[in-house]
Amino acid sequence: MIGIIKRIFVWWHSATFGTSLTLWRRGARFVGEDEQGNKYYEEGKSPSFSDGRRRRWVVYHGVAEASRVPPDWHGWLHHIWDEPPTVVPLPRKKFERQHLPNMTGTPLAYRPIGSLTRVDEGRKVDQDYEAWSPEEA
Template sequence: MVSLIRTLRSLRRVGVREWWRQLQYIGDAKSGRFVGADQFGNRYFENLNPEEEVPGRHRWVDLAQHEYHASQVPPEWHSWISHIRKDPPTEDNVMKNLSPPWKAPWVENLTGTRGAFKTYNTAAPKINAWEPKVAPRGQ
């Protein structure tokens, strides 16, 4: 009964379209405070009402892509979702003033896709195939 009331409350708060999308993507109807978004379009939420959310499940991410995996969440947001940081990157003064050491935008892990990094070998092989040396025959 509590779960039905919570689901109906979320339906009323977020609307039918967002409620249905949440059921399809995360399997649960949630409503909470919008905390921020990252460069991928992922949206981050938090609900601190202890009557509605189970402790540890009160922070969540609404991923922008349907085919998703963990590397699509940037490190600063991952630390907030995992409760390593108390404040989200949009409200944390340290994160606001921090510039990344790599000076490049965060990209997801492309292992297993066509965009995966592949090296080529520049070292000489340790074992070489036998190549016979042909000497001219004496006539």
């Protein structure tokens, strides 16, 4: 029972009942899943756009945050390439890092030295800092 209520009202934690209904009504077919568990769908019935393209969706696994979509799936969602990464994987260069979502506002966010929110140092600032004084100017 709680799962049904959660699917109806909790839009930020995976697909809601309305999203599932839309995917079913449009005959969306499952295309693939990324490393984070996000699922990707493409419209199965007639094309949605005048140029013949079909509508594409992502159903997030967990928090619905757009920066959690990896670059290869982002390109597929926005019709940059036709084939999904499950069929034609995006070639990776050896210098490329693994995709990370935006961590701003989370405990994993970057906090520079001297930041008030930095846990390990608190309010300590580097020794090369000198406060400005108007008398010395």
